[in-house]
Amino acid sequence: MIVDKIRLFKLSLFFFCLLGIISCTNDSKKGEGNILEYPLSGEVRTLDLTTSYDTLSATVIHQCVEPLFEYHYLKRPYTIVPLIAKSLPKIEQNGLRYIIKIKENIPYHPDPAFGDKPRFVKAEDFVTQIKRLAFIPNASSGWWLFDGKIKGINEFREKVGSNFDLFLKTNISGLKTPDDHTLIIDLVEPYPQMNAALAMSFTAPMPKEALIKYDNKMNDRIIGTGPFMLKKWNHLSGVSLVRNPDYHESYYPSQGDRFAHSRGLLKDAGKKIPFLDGINFRIMKESQTRWLNFLSKKIHILQNIPKEIYDTALTPQGTLTEELKKKNIKMQAFPMLTYWWLSFNMRDSVFAKNKALRKAIAYAIDYDRFIELFTNNIGQKANSIYPPGIPGYNPSKVLPYSYNLKKAKELMVKAGYPNGKGLKPVVFDVRGTAGIHRQRGEFIQSQLKQLGIETIVMTNTFPNFLKKAEAGELQFWQDGWTLDYPDAENVLQLLLTKNRSPGPNVTYYSNPKFDKLFQELKFLPDGERKWDLMEEMENIVFEDLPWIMQYYSRNYVLFHGELHNYRHSDLIYNNMKYLKLED
Secondary structure, three states, X not given: OHHHHHHHHHHHHHHHHHHHHHHHHHHHHHHHHOEEEEEEOOOOOOOOOOOOOOHHXXXXXXXXXOOOEEEOOOOOOOOEEXXXXXXXXXXXXXXXXXXXXXXXXXXXXXXXXXXXXXXXXXXHHHHHHHHHHHOHHHOOOOHHHOOOOEOOHHHHHHHHOOOHHHHHHOOOOOEEEEEOOEEEEXXXXXXXXXXXXXXXXXXXXXXXXXXXXOOOOOOOOOXXXXXXXXXXXXXXXXXXXXXXXXXXXXXXXXXXXXXXXXXXXXXXXXXXXXXXXXXXXXXOOXXXXXXXXXXXXXXXXXXXXXXXXXXXXXXXXXXXXXXXXXXXXXXXXXXXXXXXXXXXXXXXXXXXXXXXXXXXXXHHOXXXXXXXXXXXXXXXXXXXXXXXXXXXXXXXOOOOOOOOHHHHHHHHHHHOXXXXXXXXXXXXXXXXXXXXXXXXXXXXXXHHHOOOOOEEEEOOOHHHHHHHHHHOOOXXXXXXXXXXXXXXXXXXXXXXXXXXXXXXXXXXXXXHHHHXXXXXXXXXXXXXXXXXXXXXXXXXXXXXXXXXXXXXXXXXXXXXXXXXXXXXXXXXXXXXXXXXXXX
């Protein structure tokens, strides 16, 4: 009997273990099946909130950190709503004081900086991060947001210099925290874009003890409160995020606009988010690689359909082909708040003082051909320094240059370089190592060759391109911008003298009249006076020509039918908490 019982026990144990293995295997498959596979076209440059200002880094970071406010996922026009703030700010003193109440019990992701104890968000954490934007050694791309705007912030910047101990000890007079869940911001002058600034990842909270532990070196870590946590970052292959098990209670929106209703985007209204167990951001530099991986379902979504597969994916009418529909592939098409131009370094010894040379190049580019070759005629030819979709954009505006080779050659003579004689080779830097970047550079090279200009196409990784831009080491390049918020102020600040790199003015352009007009425009509500200033400032840019405008992006996005709740936006980066994978 004892032997039989032992055998029975062993047999039971065997089946129990087998069931456990099967159960674990099924759970594992389920987990793997609930991981969003998302392609990136290049390397992630940094994970530090103070210096992340490119689309690739933002796409990752916004899934992990949370500022005070966010944009409503399903409403257009864009609407700012509270995220870890309890409500929108109480504004006093004619727009000079913002009082913000912060939600309680918002935990950070676990980190050695906190030991074994949970760490919850405090008002002082927002102060710490704003101080980081002002701290000179950080060379923050977001300093422009508050430069000269918050009382005492410029004095703080000057006083602490590069001294980290002083940084920790010194206060900013315009930032107060009367308790752990109240933040008061006192401004020098009204700042209509303040809520938009506080919806950017630049301003997500940062615990002081984390800065101390890591000596303010935050390039390779994310300390956030968001729905996903950093699992692994391989600089060459990508980034893996995992669901935050302690994420504070958040729910899918229960309201939306007409588009949201018509596309069935409210089916999960009121449900707790996030739905995904994780996200794998996979670096795939070549568009053909992304396309093949999409077809084989190794990635769930394909943004910016490669030009070489338009005929395969789209009908002549711009709709999805029947073949892809049968594979349960979905498509969204939309205009974007992203646009492109060619930039000159306005400190460069060749271009800075030779406007005739810059104008010659502006007349030498066949913009229609560029748009045809590299966007398959989906890009919309630019007519302004402002993109469609922002108040004050004038659709009837006309650029002061167009493709005219005869005019370009005449300007080369005026510039002192007839047929390019005497002109040193021009260096055109491209934004990545993928073939499409090289091809764009070679197109510009061929256009300038018609003027006798020798052009060297310089290939860069995207992080290296950004480093060169910030250091002022680019001479001539294609630049672009995705608006942080739909306001002309966000465009014009790219050309302010005080926003020269490490701020967003990487052309190093400077015009005192332009700067003066900006000081008036930035306080104005939408209306005739603002529109007039926008036009006057645009005409200054046209006259000085630091930019040669190219095109506004329009995009086709493909995604597999198992991906639900997807809605593209140029402003909303923290959208992955709303996405759902379900057959």
